[in-house]
Amino acid sequence: MTEKAKQLYIHVPFCKRKCNYCDFCSFPTSNEQKAAYVKALEKEISLVGYDGRISTCFIGGGTPSLLSPKELSDVVSACRKKFDFSPEEFTVEANPESLTKDFLLAAKDVGVNRISLGVQSFSDDNLKLMGRLHDSGQAISAVKLAKSVFENVSADLILGFPNTDEKQAESSVKRLSELGVTHVSAYGLQLEEGTKLFEMVKNGLVLPDDDRISDIYDCISDTLEKFGYHRYEISNFAKSGFECKHNLGYWQQNEYVGVGLSAHGFEDGVRYFNTSDLKTYFRTLGENKLPTEGKTALSPSDAEFEAIMLALRTTDGLDARAFEDKYNCNFLEKYNIPIKKTEAFTEFSGGRFRLKKEGFYVSNQILLEFMPD
Ligand code: SF4
Structure with missing residues (x-):
């Protein structure tokens, strides 16, 4: 019997600046550190146990669009060397402020066929409150740029910031549809302790309550349906045929290899995660060991x-x-x-x-x- 293919997640933890609400493993970097990270990632890929077929690949972050075309190509070459690597769906996450045509062309060249863009909002007030580096104009330009190279472009939206009403939610969806976005992920804001936003709320910033967020969510959801995006998961909507295969795999409990700082994986009934500490990540790989920090075998x-x-x-x-x-x-x-x-x-x-x-x-x-x- 042939072994079932696995999925691959690759984490790139770098961002130009930390957003106010973010508690992901992400931080600013230098070109030297980024280059060293790519080398470490290549080493990690060479060390993982699995070497079979990869069905889908997702490079997430952080901001993977901060990788240079050469760095992206080096990561993909390491995958080709290790795995049977011609994924049916290959997504790279990108953020509007750092997306370039060169990056998109390089991504297409190495087999990427889906871009996931962190649009988050078309309200400049909310983008400021989020601490994002782009404004709505840049978000629109980035979607247009991505669409000029890729058919399959997804946009993330975050709900739960103050300056949003039904009218604005509807116009955001209309705009995404006009721009030809094929997939929308609409997430509710998670207020996490330790973030800047958490402090802002402690100091008096008022966020909409759960009922208000539910109303906006209903409006977004109904408008997305009206524009031909069907809901296929709690927070995800797609034009028919553009559902994210990688994420569907997670929800179908498929196995996946996770590489990169803080990455999670699931193989042979075991959930595991890598260290979130960059120094430990470099040191462990320098000793030719995998940077796994924890493992749980599921009963x-x-x-x-x-x-x-x-x-x-x-x-x-x-x-x-x-x-x-x-x-x-x-x-x-x-x-x-x-x-x-x-x-x-x-x-x-x-x-x-x-x-x-x-x-x-x-x-x-x-x-x-x-x-x-
Ligand atoms: S771009 Fe995403 S990963 Fe980076 S700091 Fe902002 S929310 Fe976090």
């Missing part, structure tokens, strides 16, 4: 719960037959009690168990019912 019950949790994020929901084959149990019988308890918000049809539209608002409470004891 059978954790793996089952995780499969349900991930699948219920998607509008397709959970494939009961596939679940039964994988976990050797009858889904409807085994989960009879939580299914009954949540029936106002869930449905079973066509062999799939999924959340109804109203279920997406209470998904956390629903999942609690399926948690192992």
Whole structure:
């Protein structure tokens, strides 16, 4: 039997400046440090255990568009050397302030076929509040530039900042549609302790409450549907055929190799993550060792719960037959009690168990019912 292909995630932790709300592993860098990081990344790729086929690849960050064309090409060459590497979908994240035509052409040249752009908002007031380096004009230019090279361009939006109303939400979607964006990720703001925004809120900045954010989210979601973007996951919308295969793989519990600072991976039933400390990352790879900091082998019950949790994020929901084959149990019988308890918000049809539209608002409470004891 041939080994099932895995997905590949590559983390590039560099950003020109830290955004006010950001708690990802990202920080400013120098050209020297960036070059050293690419070398370390190449080493890490050469050391990972898996060397089979890669079905999808996602270079995320941080801001991968800060890599020079040569650095990007070196990372991809390392992948080609190690893996059977001709991914069906190959995404690179980019930010409007640093996107150049040279970068896009270099990306296309090495096989990238999807760009994910951190647009975040078309409100200049909100972009300032977020601490982003671009304004709405730059966001529009960046989308146009990306579309001049790639058909498949996704845009991220963040909801939950003060200067947003329904009218503005609608016009943002209309603008993305006119620009030919094929995919939209609309995330609710997560206020994280330790960020600048957290301090700003402590010092009096008022953010919209959950009900207000839900109203805006409904408006965005309805407008996206109106413009032909169907919702296929809690926060993700796509024109038909442009759903993100890489992320769908995560939600289907596919295995993936994670490389780069703080990257996470999932292989052979084990979830693992790399160090988030750059010095440790360099030192460990300098000793020809992988920079893995932690590993958790999923117990059978954790793996089952995780499969349900991930699948219920998607509008397709959970494939009961596939679940039964994988976990050797009858889904409807085994989960009879939580299914009954949540029936106002869930449905079973066509062999799939999924959340109804109203279920997406209470998904956390629903999942609690399926948690192992
Ligand atoms: S661009 Fe993204 S990763 Fe970089 S600091 Fe801003 S939010 Fe964080």
